[in-house]
Amino acid sequence: MSFDLKNLVTARMGENYELHSRHLNPKLVEVLRITGFDKVYVRAEGAYLYDAAGNAYLDFLSGYGVFNMGRNHPVIKKAIRDVLDLDLPNMVQLDCSLLSGLLAEALLKIVPSHLGSIFFCNSGTEAVEGAIKFSRAATGRAGIISLKGCYHGLSYGSLSVTGSGNFQEGFGPFLADVARVRMGDLVALERLFKKGNVAAFLFEPIQGKGVNYPSDDFYQKAQALCRAHGVLIICDEVQCGLGRSGKVWGFEHWDLEPDIITVAKSLSGGFVPCGAIITRRSIYEKVFSRLDRAVVHSSTFGRNNLAMTCGLASLSVLRDENLVENSARMGRLLIEKLDALRTKDSLIKAVRGKGLIIAIEFQEPPQIGLKLAWRLMHRIDHGLFAQLVIIPLLSRFRVLTQVAGHNMDVIKILPPLTISEKEVEYFVDAFDKALAGCRRFPGPILELARNTALKNGKRARRVGK
Numbered sequence: 001m002s003f004d005l006k007n008l009v010t011a012r013m014g015e016n017y018e019l020h021s022r023h024l025n026p027k028l029v030e031v032l033r034i035t036g037f038d039k040v041y042v043r044a045e046g047a048y049l050y051d052a053a054g055n056a057y058l059d060f061l062s063g064y065g066v067f068n069m070g071r072n073h074p075v076i077k078k079a080i081r082d083v084l085d086l087d088l089p090n091m092v093q094l095d096c097s098l099l100s101g102l103l104a105e106a107l108l109k110i111v112p113s114h115l116g117s118i119f120f121c122n123s124g125t126e127a128v129e130g131a132i133k134f135s136r137a138a139t140g141r142a143g144i145i146s147l148k149g150c151y152h153g154l155s156y157g158s159l160s161v162t163g164s165g166n167f168q169e170g171f172g173p174f175l176a177d178v179a180r181v182r183m184g185d186l187v188a189l190e191r192l193f194k195k196g197n198v199a200a201f202l203f204e205p206i207q208g209k210g211v212n213y214p215s216d217d218f219y220q221k222a223q224a225l226c227r228a229h230g231v232l233i234i235c236d237e238v239q240c241g242l243g244r245s246g247k248v249w250g251f252e253h254w255d256l257e258p259d260i261i262t263v264a265k266s267l268s269g270g271f272v273p274c275g276a277i278i279t280r281r282s283i284y285e286k287v288f289s290r291l292d293r294a295v296v297h298s299s300t301f302g303r304n305n306l307a308m309t310c311g312l313a314s315l316s317v318l319r320d321e322n323l324v325e326n327s328a329r330m331g332r333l334l335i336e337k338l339d340a341l342r343t344k345d346s347l348i349k350a351v352r353g354k355g356l357i358i359a360i361e362f363q364e365p366p367q368i369g370l371k372l373a374w375r376l377m378h379r380i381d382h383g384l385f386a387q388l389v390i391i392p393l394l395s396r397f398r399v400l401t402q403v404a405g406h407n408m409d410v411i412k413i414l415p416p417l418t419i420s421e422k423e424v425e426y427f428v429d430a431f432d433k434a435l436a437g438c439r440r441f442p443g444p445i446l447e448l449a450r451n452t453a454l455k456n457g458k459r460a461r462r463v464g465k
Contacts, residue, residue: 013052016040035387036395044071047416047423049400057398058423058430060413064402065208065239065357068266068327069317070418076269079313083305090305099308106315107278110248112257117284119277120302124238124264125153127275128202131260132157132175133297134279135200135232138286142177143198145189145231149405150180151209152202152236161202164209166406183207184218186225193229200232200260205250206240209405211352211359211412219254232259232283238275239357242266243318243417246328246355253354259283269314274307323417330419331355337428346370347435349409356417360431362386362409370439382407388438389431396437397430 012019017038021029032038039057043050047070049057059071069076083099090097104118119134121127132144146152146161153159154167160174168174177197181188192198201222206213226233235258240250242263251258260283264275287297301307318324335351338360342348347370349363362385364374377384386403390411393399404410415423 013042014040035391037391039394046070046072047419055398057394057400058415058426059400060415060427061400061402062414062416063270064265065244065414066265066268067270068243068323068417069269069314069321070416071270073269073313073317075317075320076271076310076313079309080271080306083309088305091301091303093300097303097305097308099305099312100303103308103311103315106312107263107276110315111261111278114257114280115261115278116281117279119279119284119297119299120307121264121275121277121299122273122301122307123153123275124236124262125155125158126299127238127262127264127277128152128158128161128234128236129155130277130297131202131234131262131279132161132200134260134277134283134287135234137289138283139199139230139232141197141199143192143195144175144178144200144202145192145198146178146180146202147183147204147207148180149183149207149209149212150202150204150236151207152204153238164406183212183214184216186218186221189222190225190229193225193231196229198229198231200234201226202234202236204236204238204240205253205256206245206354206357208239208357208412210408210410211357211404213253213354217254219251219256223256234258234260234262236262238262238264239414240354242314243324243327244355244357244414246324246331248324250354267311267314268307269310269317272304272306272310273301274311275302276311318417321418326419327355327417330415330417330421330424331358333421333424334358334413334428337424338431341428341432341435345432345435347438356413356415356419358413359404359410360413362389383409385409385438386411389434392434392437393430397434399427399430 017029039051041049042052047059049059100120107118108116119130121130136142144161146163148163150163152162157175159168159171160178163180179192223233233256235251235256237249242248245253247253259280261278263278267276268274288294331353335353335358338351342351346365346367347362348360350361352359365371374385383403383406386409390401390403393401402412404412
């Protein structure tokens with residue numbers, strides 16, 4: 001009996017959440033059902049997801065930034081078909097494949113000239129793990145300094161440097177010789193550097209959690225401190241890189257010269273996981289320092305043909321379709337229009353971002369009724385208000401967005417870099433209407449509470465059986 005994927009998907013479509021509840025992550029299923037995010041999407045193209053009824057959902061989440069080139073881009077799809085048709089040898093391991101060499105060459109053309117070596121892996125967290133190892137090998141030091149509020153991944157090394165107690169809870173102890181400083185605190189940074197054991201300062205130029213970045217010259221001064229104390233600079237560009245910020249790399253906004261860059265997410269084109277560590281040649285040579293250390297750091301699937309093909313095609317699309325320029329242009333338009341809403345709506349505290357990584361932060365309003373509602377919601381759950389915005393955005397206006405982090409009054413938007421003014425106009429109008437609905441207290445909060453109670457009631461009945 002031959003395997004027929006199309007028939008299998010057609011026959012089983014709609015069982016998605018039941019299968020996940022039985023075999024994968026039932027808690028995630030509960031969260032999605034409570035919030036109304038338990039949609040069944042059957043097709044995706046560009047900036048849109050589609051359900052079985054043909055309804056289009058505007059995707060302003062982009063798989064947490066994976067789909068910079070949009071979903072199911074035809075150029076990347078064709079490249080995948082082409083490489084499969086070539087029947088190339090794959091992952092021989094004791095060889096040097098052509099496609100990985102070509103992708104390394106292409107990546108090095110879009111980074112500063114002082115960077116000269118590439119290591120391929122599968123994900124952002126794996127790239128960060130490798131960058132930590134590389135920095136320790138290159139300096140002979142153990143210390144890694146990151147920023148408070150940062151996110152670098154969930155495997156042990158990357159989780160150790162991540163600044164979120166929610167992700168770390170229950171998983172300690174973590175790597176020793178790791179510390180975090182507040183963004184902007186040069187005094188604390190220099191104090192740690194003076195101990196003489198710091199290998200690297202690791203940071204996201206634009207933090208994914210909350211979309212935070214310095215408004216002053218903190219990064220430039222931190223870089224000068226790194227140079228003075230022999231500390232390497234690692235820029236985590238996993239989310240804000242490859243055009244997301246309106247420049248190819250986030251660090252370009254501050255004219256930085258990182259020693260190591262970590263890349264992933266959109267390098268995959270949204271098809272096959274693909275990550276990379278881009279570094280100075282001198283650092284690379286400290287890692288792979290002798291013939292017997294030629295494979296001292298390795299990744300079985302890191303240089304596989306499908307991933308390399310997706311990377312090459314993604315870089316081609318980024319260049320040929322001027323997506324970096326479009327990201328900058330559409331980002332300016334979005335921020336301008338959202339900022340105009342801020343001037344008329346007391347719930348909006350700030351709109352910030354670069355390119356198409358944008359945060360909308362909320363605040364306690366001055367109106368007495370709304371002020372009481374705000375305080376009540378925050379007594380229930382500090383992150384509840386942002387949920388009350390993203391839930392109607394999806395359920396009523398078919399726009400997919402996300403909360404920017406735990407216990408934050410912030411939502412984050414990460415649309416594909418392919419969007420046009422049409423998508424900008426639709427999102428801003430939908431957001432304005434969704435936010436207006438939040439003023440009808442207690443309507444939205446009761447809707448969420450009712451969904452939670454119904455779900456808890458069903459769970460209690462199952463337990464009682």
